[in-house]
Amino acid sequence: xxxLALRRVAFSLFSLLVVSLVLFMLxxxxxxxxxxxxxxxxxxxxxxxxxxxxxxxxRPILVQYVAWLRHLVFGADLGSSFTTGRDMNRxxxxxxxxxxxxxxxxxxxxxxxxxxxxxLSALYRDSPIDYLARLIAVLGVSVPGFxxxxxxxxxxxxxxxxxxPGGIAPFSxxxxxxxxxxxxxxxxxxxFYLAVLTRMTRSSLLEVLGLDYxxxxxxxxxxxxxxxxxxxxxxxxxxxxxxxVSFGHMFGWALIIEQIFNIDGMSRALLTAIQQRDYSMVQAxxxxxxxVFVGANLIADLVNGWLNPRLAAAx
Amino acid sequence: xxxxxxxxxxxxxAAGSGANRRGVVQNVDLRIERGEVVSLVGESGSGKSLTxxxxxxxxxxxxxxxxxxxxxxxxxxxxxxxxxMNERRGRDIAMIFQDPLTALNPTIPxxxxxxxxxxxxxxxxxxxTLTRVEELLALVGIAHPHERSRAYAHELSxxxxxxxxxxxxxxxxxxxxIADEPxxxxxxxxxxxxxxxxxxxxxxxxxxxxxxxxxxxxxxxICDRTFVMYAGSVVESGPVETLFAAPRHPYTRQLLRCIPRxxxxxxxxxxxxxxxPRFGDLPAGCAFAPRCDAADARCSSxxxxxxxxPGRMAACWxxx
Amino acid sequence: xxxxxxxxxxxxxxxxxxxxxxxxxxxxxLLAMALGAPLIAPQDPLQVSIVDQLQEPGEGHWLGTDxxxxxxxxxxxxxxxxxxxxxxLAVVIGLAGGVPIGLVAGFFRGGWxxxxxxxxxxxxxxxxxxxxxxxxxxxxxxxxxxIGPLTVTNETKLLVMLGLLYVPTLARLTYxxxxxxxxxxxxxxxxxxxxxxxxxxxxxxxxxxxxxxxxQATLLLAIGIIIEAAISFVGLGVQPPTPSWGNMLASxxxxxxxxEWWLSVFPGAAISITVxxxxxxxxxxxxxxxxxxxxxxxxx
Numbered sequence: 014x015x016x017l018a019l020r021r022v023a024f025s026l027f028s029l030l031v032v033s034l035v036l037f038m039l040x041x042x043x044x045x046x047x048x049x050x051x052x053x054x055x056x057x058x059x060x061x062x063x064x065x066x067x068x069x070x071x072r073p074i075l076v077q078y079v080a081w082l083r084h085l086v087f088g089a090d091l092g093s094s095f096t097t098g099r100d101m102n103r104x105x106x107x108x109x110x111x112x113x114x115x116x117x118x119x120x121x122x123x124x125x126x127x128x129x130x131x132x133l134s135a136l137y138r139d140s141p142i143d144y145l146a147r148l149i150a151v152l153g154v155s156v157p158g159f160x161x162x163x164x165x166x167x168x169x170x171x172x173x174x175x176x177x178p179g180g181i182a183p184f185s186x187x188x189x190x191x192x193x194x195x196x197x198x199x200x201x202x203x204x205f206y207l208a209v210l211t212r213m214t215r216s217s218l219l220e221v222l223g224l225d226y227x228x229x230x231x232x233x234x235x236x237x238x239x240x241x242x243x244x245x246x247x248x249x250x251x252x253x254x255x256x257x258v259s260f261g262h263m264f265g266w267a268l269i270i271e272q273i274f275n276i277d278g279m280s281r282a283l284l285t286a287i288q289q290r291d292y293s294m295v296q297a298x299x300x301x302x303x304x305v306f307v308g309a310n311l312i313a314d315l316v317n318g319w320l321n322p323r324l325a326a327a328x
Numbered sequence: 329x330x331x332x333x334x335x336x337x338x339x340x341x342a343a344g345s346g347a348n349r350r351g352v353v354q355n356v357d358l359r360i361e362r363g364e365v366v367s368l369v370g371e372s373g374s375g376k377s378l379t380x381x382x383x384x385x386x387x388x389x390x391x392x393x394x395x396x397x398x399x400x401x402x403x404x405x406x407x408x409x410x411x412x413m414n415e416r417r418g419r420d421i422a423m424i425f426q427d428p429l430t431a432l433n434p435t436i437p438x439x440x441x442x443x444x445x446x447x448x449x450x451x452x453x454x455x456x457t458l459t460r461v462e463e464l465l466a467l468v469g470i471a472h473p474h475e476r477s478r479a480y481a482h483e484l485s486x487x488x489x490x491x492x493x494x495x496x497x498x499x500x501x502x503x504x505x506i507a508d509e510p511x512x513x514x515x516x517x518x519x520x521x522x523x524x525x526x527x528x529x530x531x532x533x534x535x536x537x538x539x540x541x542x543x544x545x546x547x548x549x550i551c552d553r554t555f556v557m558y559a560g561s562v563v564e565s566g567p568v569e570t571l572f573a574a575p576r577h578p579y580t581r582q583l584l585r586c587i588p589r590x591x592x593x594x595x596x597x598x599x600x601x602x603x604x605p606r607f608g609d610l611p612a613g614c615a616f617a618p619r620c621d622a623a624d625a626r627c628s629s630x631x632x633x634x635x636x637x638p639g640r641m642a643a644c645w646x647x648x
Numbered sequence: 649x650x651x652x653x654x655x656x657x658x659x660x661x662x663x664x665x666x667x668x669x670x671x672x673x674x675x676x677x678l679l680a681m682a683l684g685a686p687l688i689a690p691q692d693p694l695q696v697s698i699v700d701q702l703q704e705p706g707e708g709h710w711l712g713t714d715x716x717x718x719x720x721x722x723x724x725x726x727x728x729x730x731x732x733x734x735x736x737l738a739v740v741i742g743l744a745g746g747v748p749i750g751l752v753a754g755f756f757r758g759g760w761x762x763x764x765x766x767x768x769x770x771x772x773x774x775x776x777x778x779x780x781x782x783x784x785x786x787x788x789x790x791x792x793x794x795i796g797p798l799t800v801t802n803e804t805k806l807l808v809m810l811g812l813l814y815v816p817t818l819a820r821l822t823y824x825x826x827x828x829x830x831x832x833x834x835x836x837x838x839x840x841x842x843x844x845x846x847x848x849x850x851x852x853x854x855x856x857x858x859x860x861x862x863x864q865a866t867l868l869l870a871i872g873i874i875i876e877a878a879i880s881f882v883g884l885g886v887q888p889p890t891p892s893w894g895n896m897l898a899s900x901x902x903x904x905x906x907x908e909w910w911l912s913v914f915p916g917a918a919i920s921i922t923v924x925x926x927x928x929x930x931x932x933x934x935x936x937x938x939x940x941x942x943x944x945x946x947x948x
Contacts, residue, residue: 024767024770024771025774027767027771028770028771028772028774031768031771031772032771032772032774032775035772039784039787040787043787043788151924151927154923154927155920155921155923155924155927156916156920156923157874157877157878157916157919157920157923159877159878159881159897159916160897160912160916160917160919160920163897163900163901163904163912163913163916164912164913164916166904166905167904167909167912167913223388224430225425225427225430225431226430226431226432226433226434228386228425228431229425229431229432229433229493229496230433230441231386231414231417232384232386232417232418232422232423232425232497233417233418233422233441233444233445233448233496233497233499234414234415234416234417234418234419234445234448234449234500235418235444235445235448236414236448237414239444239448243433243436246433246435246436247433247434247435261776262776262778264776265776265777265778265779266778266878268778268779268782268882269778269878269881269882272881272882273901283779283782283783283786284782284786284882286786287782287783287786287787287884292787295783295786295787298783299779299780299783302776302779303774303775303776303779306774306775306776307774310774320435321434321435322434322435322480323434323435323480323482
């Protein structure tokens with residue numbers, strides 16, 4: 014188990030390293046240099062050279078990369094944007110929690126709901142709840158979250174006044190309103206994942222229930238609830254894997270949802286940066302997203318290693 | 329308590345539904361006395377495993393007992409509600425299966441699996457149950473039971489897994505142990521060890537055992553009585569020595585002839601020609617007739633009567 | 649059974665069942681719509697008309713008109729081209745890049761080089777595709793690029809980048825299959841016959857790797873549609889006035905609260921139906937080709 018954990022962590026770090034390198038290369042290789050963006054088209058060559066020298070942009074790319082990496086790893090410092098001069102740490106620190114809250118709530122709610130639905134669906138095959146679960150699965154997978162958002166806004170916020178059509182009231186000011194304004198975004202964000210996970214739980218549990226060791230469990234006379242627990246212990250492994258992957262993906266799709274609901278999260282930071290051609294900010298934000306993604310995958314792998322010791326042994 | 333421990337009367341099991349319905353076990357009678365070791369022998373597909381699963385009420389979905397009675401300790405199991413049957417499983421009747429690797433939960437330590445089984449049927453307290461788990465592991469011949477109880481199934485050898493399964497089965501002191509081909513998946517040397525262990529357990533705990541196998545030779549060692557199954561029915565039964573010495577059914581006779589002996593001269597080994605019939609595809613008349621070396625026209629057209637003597641039976645025209 | 653009925657049954661079976669067949673039909677319809685857009689669309693999708701602004705669905709404009717008077721139905725029909733082109737060509741690029749890499753790496757075990765490449769691909773595949781697509785397009789810019797005589801539109805940039813982002817996933821999938829197939833006995837038998845490695849790779853190993861790849865490709869087609877829509881939605885995809893379901897939704901946002909529901913509902917419905925089609929077909933193919941259901945579900 015420990016060796017598995019170490020290996021996975023090492024691989025995740027390797028992953029982040031490769032990705033950050035690729036990202037860095039990409040942002041540094043675009044034709045529009047930060048100097049030109051900041052100083053404008055009228056800038057003289059003299060001014061550009063000076064700018065580059067001031068910001069360390071005249072050094073070889075690999076040297077710049079190592080410097081950037083060192084700042085990031087040892088100082089947890091993303092530095093200041095070349096284009097806007099603002100401190101990127103603070104910008105991200107302001108927006109990251111907002112996105113994180115939406116994703117976390119959507120993720121937890123979807124996970125609980127889908128595991129419950131999937132389990133019931135597998136236990137009571139061909140019952141009404143099974144059909145409901147399968148319907149949700151098909152719809153959730155096919156109706157894109159952002160369209161669902163538009164439809165729900167039309168339905169709930171325009172025709173009825175149940176949920177606000179956008180924005181999030183701060184929690185400290187008005188908790189109830191804050192929670193209400195989270196309902197639609199989280200619902201739209203989690204719908205795809207809910208569908209995928211319900212289906213996965215169902216098929217995984219069905220498969221496990223037919224296996225030999227479940228027969229042994231029943232032959233031992235174990236209480237039906239414990240039999241279910243025995244089954245879930247095994248059936249949840251693929252579910253955890255998908256959970257990890259999906260958390261990262263949801264973090265990405267939150268971008269679109271935030272745009273629709275006018276929420277001031279990471280998406281705003283990214284899109285504003287793109288608009289302002291602030292490529293160092295783009296790089297920083299994408300790095301954050303990737304970090305979350307890799308981190309979620311890592312946690313899922315570790316949880317799986319704990320759940321299923323055979324995986325840990327084989328790794 | 330008087331009367332046999334297990335009495336199966338006219339058990340029939342069918343699979344599928346509607347147009348696909350086929351009988352896989354027909355009209356089986358079995359009797360096991362307390363403390364007796366009985367074997368159920370037959371080829372693959374003879375219905376022996378399904379008979380055992382029917383007794384445990386663990387038939388797979390789509391397969392159902394269609395008629396008959398299974399009277400265990402005075403109670404007809406087929407009439408019991410689900411919860412009552414669940415209470416008896418593990419506590420009064422237990423079963424060990426053929427492939428111990430797939431039969432043990434891979435994500436739960438083996439000690440925990442035994443612990444849970446004991447806790448379900450008895451209240452020995454936490455420490456008491458843990459002690460009992462280690463006692464059981466030692467009883468089935470596992471060294472270092474304390475360390476081993478934390479192991480997972482895939483960390484153990486085949487023979488050890490089978491011992492663990494046995495420990496799991498006898499954990500609550502059942503009266504009847506059903507062993508479904510427990511040694512088939514094991515190496516020959518390990519087979520012998522497991523058989524010895526089972527015999528010892530049986531003796532020490534006073535268990536009755538229903539031993540299922542396709543290997544006549546193997547069961548002769550530890551069994552008192554044998555039931556021979558072919559194509560879903562019992563074709564012969566009786567005390568093991570008499571069956572071996574003077575079989576009354578051609579199937580039993582031909583089976584015995586196939587067992588290799590060291591004093592044979594060289595030459596082709598005897599076999600039973602042909603294949604057993606598929607489920608639901610039984611010929612008219614005796615099911616074994618197409619492969620029987622003593623069959624005649626009557627055998628192929630009319631079902632044979634059951635010849636009986638006290639303690640023996642054979643379903644053959646020529647039994648007498 | 650008549651010959652026609654038998655042929656129909658085979659067709660349905662080849663799609664993996666009635667659901668898969670339904671999906672295949674939906675896609676066939678979509679393809680017809682995209683290819684036949686000039687013939688099918690009732691009006692010119694770029695035709696602006698001030699008098700017809702924001703008309704509700706009805707006579708003359710079955711799905712209504714948008715804020716500049718363009719017919720929504722025609723724009724949806726033409727918009728299918730953008731969605732399908734981006735999605736399909738991205739998958740083609742992904743296959744063209746990923747399958748050979750995975751095949752060669754899995755068959756000609758290259759020692760440390762193979763390990764390095766595969767590990768790197770595995771590392772890269774741990775990225776959220778949407779974010780990267782947005783970032784890459786954002787960095788490169790949405791304007792058309794001139795490379796000599798060629799004009800590279802934003803659409804093209806998008807599909808190339810998406811295709812490249814697909815390569816790691818497809819390469820790894822092919823690699824896993826190629827690895828296990830290469831060790832199969834029939835490959836050893838062919839080698840003993842004296843058949844050259846490259847030939848074995850193409851004629852024996854490749855066909856057996858294709859099943860999971862085909863299933864994944866179908867799912868990537870569905871994802872591509874959604875990604876294209878999402879990227880166009882934030883303004884980084886197909887640029888107006890060229891219609892795309894995504895940018896139609898983008899402009900519909902402004903009219904959401906004022907009640908012009910048809911601007912949002914119809915393009916979104918088009919996306920959903922298409923995605924349902926691809927998903928059903930993908931599921932059907934998976935049932936047919938890969939009964940073990942390797943968990944590649946969350947490939948978003």
